[in-house]
Amino acid sequence: MTELMSLPEAVSRFIRDGQSLALEGFTHLIPFAAGHEIIRQRRTGLHLIRMTPDILYDQMIGVGCAAALTFSWGGNPGVGSLYRLRDAIENRWPRELTIVEHTHAGMAAAYTAGASRLPFGVLRGYIDNDLARINPSVKSVTCPYTGEVLATVPALNPDVTIIHAQQADAAGNVLLRGIIGAQKEAALAAHLLIVTVEEIVERLDGHMNSVVLPHWVISAVVPAPRGAYPAYAQGYYARDNSFYQAWDPISKDRDRFAAWMNEHVITVPT
Amino acid sequence: MSVEVPWTQDEMMTVAASRLLWDRCVCFVGIGLPSAVANLARYSHAPNIVLIYESGTIGARPSVLPLSIGDGELAETAAAVVSLPEIFSYWLQAGRVDVGFLGAAQIDRFANLNSTVIGDYRRPRTRLPGAGGAPEIAAHARQTFVILRQSPRSFVAELDFRTSAGFSDGYGARARSPARGAGPQAVITDFGILKPIGASEELQLTGHFVNVTPQQAVDATGWPLKVTDNVEIIPAPTLEELRVLREMHARTRGSR
Numbered sequence: 148m149t150e151l152m153s154l155p156e157a158v159s160r161f162i163r164d165g166q167s168l169a170l171e172g173f174t175h176l177i178p179f180a181a182g183h184e185i186i187r188q189r190r191t192g193l194h195l196i197r198m199t200p201d202i203l204y205d206q207m208i209g210v211g212c213a214a215a216l217t218f219s220w221g222g223n224p225g226v227g228s229l230y231r232l233r234d235a236i237e238n239r240w241p242r243e244l245t246i247v248e249h250t251h252a253g254m255a256a257a258y259t260a261g262a263s264r265l266p267f268g269v270l271r272g273y274i275d276n277d278l279a280r281i282n283p284s285v286k287s288v289t290c291p292y293t294g295e296v297l298a299t300v301p302a303l304n305p306d307v308t309i310i311h312a313q314q315a316d317a318a319g320n321v322l323l324r325g326i327i328g329a330q331k332e333a334a335l336a337a338h339l340l341i342v343t344v345e346e347i348v349e350r351l352d353g354h355m356n357s358v359v360l361p362h363w364v365i366s367a368v369v370p371a372p373r374g375a376y377p378a379y380a381q382g383y384y385a386r387d388n389s390f391y392q393a394w395d396p397i398s399k400d401r402d403r404f405a406a407w408m409n410e411h412v413i414t415v416p417t
Numbered sequence: 418m419s420v421e422v423p424w425t426q427d428e429m430m431t432v433a434a435s436r437l438l439w440d441r442c443v444c445f446v447g448i449g450l451p452s453a454v455a456n457l458a459r460y461s462h463a464p465n466i467v468l469i470y471e472s473g474t475i476g477a478r479p480s481v482l483p484l485s486i487g488d489g490e491l492a493e494t495a496a497a498v499v500s501l502p503e504i505f506s507y508w509l510q511a512g513r514v515d516v517g518f519l520g521a522a523q524i525d526r527f528a529n530l531n532s533t534v535i536g537d538y539r540r541p542r543t544r545l546p547g548a549g550g551a552p553e554i555a556a557h558a559r560q561t562f563v564i565l566r567q568s569p570r571s572f573v574a575e576l577d578f579r580t581s582a583g584f585s586d587g588y589g590a591r592a593r594s595p596a597r598g599a600g601p602q603a604v605i606t607d608f609g610i611l612k613p614i615g616a617s618e619e620l621q622l623t624g625h626f627v628n629v630t631p632q633q634a635v636d637a638t639g640w641p642l643k644v645t646d647n648v649e650i651i652p653a654p655t656l657e658e659l660r661v662l663r664e665m666h667a668r669t670r671g672s673r
Contacts, residue, residue, distance in 0.1 A: 173472055173473075173487055173501060174472055174485045174486060174487025174488070175472075175487050175489070175492070198501070199549075218547070219547065219548060219549060220546050220547050220548065220549035220550075221544075221546050221547050222545075222546030222547075224448060224484065224485035224486055224487070225448050225449070225483070225484035225485045225486075226484070228544075228546070229546075232544070233543075233544045236541065236544045237540075237541055237542075237543075237544055248533075248547060248548070249548070250548040250549070250550065250551070250552045250553055251471060251501065251505060251548070251549050251550045251553070252505035252506070252509070252510070252550065252552075252553040255501045255502040255505050255506070256502070256505075256506075258502070259502045270505075270506070270510065270553075271510055271553075271556070271557070271595055271597070272510075272552065272553050272556065273552065274552070274556045274582055274594055274595050274596050275579075275582035275585045275590075275591070275594050275596070276529075276552050276579045276580055276581060276582050277533070277538070277578050277579045277580070278533075278548060278552065278580070281538050295595065296595070297595075325489070325492045325498065326472045326473055326474065326487045326491075326492050326498060327473065327498070327500050328472070328473070328487075328500065328501050329500060329501045329502060331500065332500070332502055379489055381489055381492060381493075385489055386484075386485065386487075386488060386489060388484040388485070388488075388673055389673060391484065391485070392484075392673075
């Protein structure tokens with residue numbers, strides 16, 4: 148049963164050191180505000196899960212929240228590298244980061260299996276490449292009907308998933324619209340789900356087939372206006388592409404990064 | 418008619434690649450050069466091309482080139498917006514994509530691609546973004562086109578990591594694999610176009626741009642690149658192609 152609460156309260160009640168944690172959102176609706184609160188509350192040893200780490204995980208990895216990362220594409224979209232992620236992998240800075248690397252299709256299948264409470268996802272994938280070699284959790288199964296050998300990925304079931312959405316109603320039902328990525332799957336794969344929203348409304352503004360997560364699968368609904376910035380929330384604000392470009396030189400330099408995080412995240416009152 | 422307007426190698430490679438796309442083809446597009454190529458085709462000779470971005474936007478018609486794979490305009494202009502599990506399973510894996518357009522950091526003679534690491538995987542010299550959708554696009558699009566600038570650092574005898582399979586080790590290896598698509602049918606560079614030729618399926622230079630020689634392309638390749646006997650000279654960009662391309666880039670700059 149869902150409860151309406153503040154971001155500091157939700158993080159303090161539900162996020163523990165060492166948990167596996169998915170903050171999903173594919174370019175759109177990335178839960179930046181929630182990630183920043185986790186940084187402020189100094190959680191560590193997290194196993195972060197996200198298809199595209201994006202600037203948010205660059206920040207969380209750079210300040211040392213993460214011990215492991217499961218992902219499928221780790222760049223700054225349209226700009227280049229995530230330098231804090233690279234520094235962690237290339238130089239083990241600020242600490243060693245264990246990586247579990249997939250393809251998008253593989254990770255989508257793993258979330259789908261997780262949401263279905265199946266042990267693994269199946270796909271015609273990881274064909275003739277090195278990804279299955281460096282990720283031993285990618286295995287195969289022989290189709291009992293055709294004999295075809297198909298790739299399998301173990302289900303992803305994060306301890307906690309956090310997503311950002313446009314609206315929740317008074318009962319705590321949540322509506323997402325626009326590019327929805329794998330949020331529905333990541334949300335339903337999790338043992339515990341937190342949703343931050345742009346606004347609480349009287350009645351959800353969606354069509355019959357909209358993506359709505361019912362209140363009884365959500366542990367906490369948290370009002371967080373502009374909670375996806377510098378990513379975006381369709382219908383509310385646009386992606387700040389200039390910030391994504393400005394992040395490049397900030398992320399490249401350890402000291403500049405630390406100063407930026409201190410000024411814009413760590414010392415920001417909530 | 419010869420073109421008097423000067424043009425760059427990047428413009429030429431974008432134009433040459435866009436000429437390979439046809440009207441009404443269904444094209445799965447990556448960000449950067451592939452997106453510029455596909456939108457140039459849409460604004461010139463292929464107005465009904467269907468662009469699919471891996472963010473789940475099917476039939477997107479952006480007015481400017483998106484910075485990210487999931488910019489809002491892609492969703493606003495799309496015929497349909499679907500989830501990631503759906504785009505990769507119902508659309509790509511099911512074989513509904515005619516052309517997958519890929520970039521990479523490294524390519525080998527069988528058009529296998531690396532977009533993961535330079536150096537050793539566990540202790541990389543340079544960590545690259547990684548696979549994303551590429552391995553399954555490479556496997557399941559009916560054919561793929563690859564676009565990347567040609568140099569001995571990018572066209573290598575041996576990949577540091579194989580992210581996406583092209584023809585694997587050649588000689589029919591791909592056809593024996595579970596990959597359903599025909600694989601890379603053209604590699605477009607800033608020198609010309611390479612295609613897989615003959616039983617070996619090894620890439621050969623089949624066309625070069627008017628302002629470079631085949632030998633220059635060979636010199637920019639880290640393996641002994643073969644040049645086909647009847648290598649073609651690819652015509653320079655037309656004034657119209659340059660106009661459309663430059664207007665698209667100007668609109669994009671103006672929007673950021």
